[in-house]
Amino acid sequence: MRVSQKYNIPEPGFGVYFHWPFCRKKCPYCDFNSHVRDSVDQARWSKALLAELDYFARSHPNVPVTSIFFGGGTPSLMSPDTVAQLIEGVRSHFPFSKDIEITLEANPTSVEAVSFEGYRQAGVTRLSMGIQSLRDEALRFLGREHSVSEAIATIETARAIFDNISFDLIYALPDQTASEWQEELTKALSLAGDHLSLYQLTIEPNTGFAGAVRRGEFRIPGDEKSEALFEITQAMCEDVGRPAYEISNHARPGFECRHNLTYWRYGEYLGIGPGAHGRFDNAGLRTASQQFKRPETWLKNVEEKGHGTEVKEALPDPWDRAEEIMLMGLRLTEGVWFKNFERSTGRPIGAFLNHDRLQMLTENGLISIDDEHIWATKKGRLVLNSLLPEILAS
Known part of the structure; x- marks a missing residue:
């Protein structure tokens, strides 16, 4: 059904991603x-990450940065000093949005939680924790090093230091029942921030799990059970004011992860570090970059050439960009904004639709579709992968 309504259309933003x-x-x-390594020379790695940032920044307009994201790997293995140096490196090249x-x-883990106050002083405003489960037997199955009691203590420590926290959980585990997941999610929602x-x-x-499944050691739930768990998740989170704004992400209004929204809204971002991906405009063309994945290969290239780029290619075909925008944007509850779509492809969305x-x-x-955007309904998000070929003209 097509309706007419006016919205405050969001800007996609500009982010910088560091991969540890x-x-x-x-x-x-x-x-x-x-990757697991016996030791890491953080001074050397900080210098290399800053060098690659400098390489990309030289050819990028001096526009405000709306987000910085430290991903991995395990970024909380970085010292607060390393994090502070990288944040200041971004500030030396770009203005920060207010x-x-x-x-x-x-x-x-308690070892890494010791650094939380240092990260806050370094400039980190949001902490995202890989809790993964609030059941000890599930944590053992997932190969995690922490216990539930340690996870809860870490969440409480983070809440005392940061105004904005998030954590991850994995569900639809082998033999997990709906009642077990409801109990776990209830506990998570009582502990969660926004x-x-x-x-x-x-x-x-x-x-490791791919090999275990091949050997018949366990099986994941089938589609019907997974769909039921998904629907339980959506309903429970919505009931407590944390609706899904993306397929797997839930937040109180105003606390959506702005960096990830930049990805999903097809904004620009620089990818710094081993295996990092970037999408940015260069000489008027949307450009994709990918860095060497192996840490030692990336580091060698940066120290010799100033960057560890394995692939850097323009995406001149508007159809390629249209597919990327729709693939990312339909994951969002808000869907794809026509204004942002046309800005990225150079053509109105109607030229691409079947x-x-x-x-x-x-x-x-x-x-659903109106005058300003197109989005998948709750029913549509259950079959999202099959929608894209149907929406775009072949």
Whole structure:
């Protein structure tokens, strides 16, 4: 159904992402670019990250940074001094927006929680913790080093230091019942700040769990059970004022992760560090970058050439950009804003839509559209991967 309504259309923003690729151990479900090393020379790594930032900043307009994100790996293995140097490095190249969001991902261990006050003094405004479960047996299954009691203590420490905290949970684990998840989520919502990230377990290639599934050691829930758990999650979070603003992310209004919104709204961001991805405008063209994934390869290239870029390519085809925008934006409850779409592709969205199939999707209650944006309904988000080929003209 098409309705007419006026909105305050958000700006996508401009972010800087730093990837810290090191972990104490590799979790069996993780396919992120993370590596275990006996020791890390933080001074050397800080210098290299700053050098790569300088490389990208030289060719980027001097626009305000709306967010900085330290991801990994385990960024809470960085010292507060290292974090402070990187934040000041960004400040030396770009003005900061007055309400800049600076997020750091952290593990919920007492050893790493010691640094929380130092991160706050360094300029971090938001802490995101990888809790993953509030059941000790599930934490053991997921290969986590912390216990539930340690996780709760870390959350309480973070809440005393930061005004804005978030934590992650993984659900739809083998043999997990609906009542177990409801009990766990109830506890999580009582502990949470204003943001929660809730992910269903997926088995990614080349992970420890991929091998375990091949060997028949466990099976993840089927689609019907996973969908039921997803619907429980949406309803419970909405009931306590933390509705989904993205498929797996829930927040009180105003506490959505601004850095991730920049990704989903197809804004610009610089990706600094091993395996980091970037999307930014260069000489009038949307450009994609990807850094070397292996830490030692990236570091060698930065020290020799000033950057560790493996791929840097323009995306001149507006159809490629249209697919990326729709793929990212339809994950959001707000959907895709036509103004942002046209700014990124150079063409109005109507030039890309398959109008006959779009009408069918709206009549079936999967997609809604008005004069300013298009979005997937609650029903549509359950089958989101199948919607994109139907929406865009082939």
